[in-house]
Amino acid sequence: MAILSGASLRAKSIHFSVKANSGVERSVLAIENLAFCAGEQIALCGPSGSGKTTLLNVLLGLKLLPGADISWDNIKLSSLSPSQQDRWRREHVGIVFQQFHLHPKLSPIDNVLLSEHFGAFRVSPGIRLRAQSLLDQLNVPARRNTEQLSRGEMQRVALARAFLRRPRILIADEPTASLDVATAKTSFAMLSELCREAGTTAIITTHDQNLAATLDRRLDLKEGLLCEP
Ligand SMILES: Nc1ncnc2c1ncn2[C@@H]1O[C@H](COP(=O)(O)OP(=O)(O)OP(=O)(O)O)[C@@H](O)[C@H]1O
Numbered sequence: 001m002a003i004l005s006g007a008s009l010r011a012k013s014i015h016f017s018v019k020a021n022s023g024v025e026r027s028v029l030a031i032e033n034l035a036f037c038a039g040e041q042i043a044l045c046g047p048s049g050s051g052k053t054t055l056l057n058v059l060l061g062l063k064l065l066p067g068a069d070i071s072w073d074n075i076k077l078s079s080l081s082p083s084q085q086d087r088w089r090r091e092h093v094g095i096v097f098q099q100f101h102l103h104p105k106l107s108p109i110d111n112v113l114l115s116e117h118f119g120a121f122r123v124s125p126g127i128r129l130r131a132q133s134l135l136d137q138l139n140v141p142a143r144r145n146t147e148q149l150s151r152g153e154m155q156r157v158a159l160a161r162a163f164l165r166r167p168r169i170l171i172a173d174e175p176t177a178s179l180d181v182a183t184a185k186t187s188f189a190m191l192s193e194l195c196r197e198a199g200t201t202a203i204i205t206t207h208d209q210n211l212a213a214t215l216d217r218r219l220d221l222k223e224g225l226l227c228e229p
Contacts, residue, residue: 005168005198005200006040006168006202007092008036008038009034010034010035012068014030014065036203038073041195041216042203043206043212043215043219044203045205045209045212052173059171059203072088091165094170095162095170095172095173096172098173098174100158105147107142108135108160111146112135112161113164114161115161135160152187155175156187159194163198166200168200170191170195175191176208
């Protein structure tokens, strides 16, 4: 059984508009209240341009909106200084992108450990072991050139990197959009399983309704509003 270690979210008053070329304001986000339970896995769906990425950035404090109140485990992000927010993200958030953002000339294990090399002179043996065991679990060779891997393997390296520090929150922005259908299904299932094992709260944007249906909850973003189908 998973030990629940995810973070819970309470968010209020998320309002964001953009001006179209015509000069007319268009509301991208108009969300009054949003709550996620610890350990919940949420699929965030919606047409292209509906505001999914913007919403993820707001929830992580990467995009600040006047009046918005974003609290994870009762910690209000706006009450933290910019450096405290950076530290909070480093300690609690894992991120997976559509375009994996891996260094092609480094090995998979060095990609997983890259941010550790920035933070410390020497990577601790425990963290190195964790990186190796994640790569083993995800069935990726640890010591080949990353550029020689398949796209599915590259995505699994990105998953290992995101889970290295056992994040309490996992954000994935269309993590399987550049994969073929079968590889996308496998990668999505692995991502969900890693979250389940650690009790991580996950918010995953996807255009794939079948993948979305495998998570605990689906939210559709349409004309600024979130609804549960
Ligand atoms: N800083 C900004 N200035 C102007 N327009 C912006 C800004 N940020 C976002 N937008 C607009 O807000 C809308 C939502 O963008 P966003 O990238 O969040 O959508 P999305 O649902 O993630 O799209 P996709 O599925 O294509 O990735 C888009 O029309 C975008 O152009």
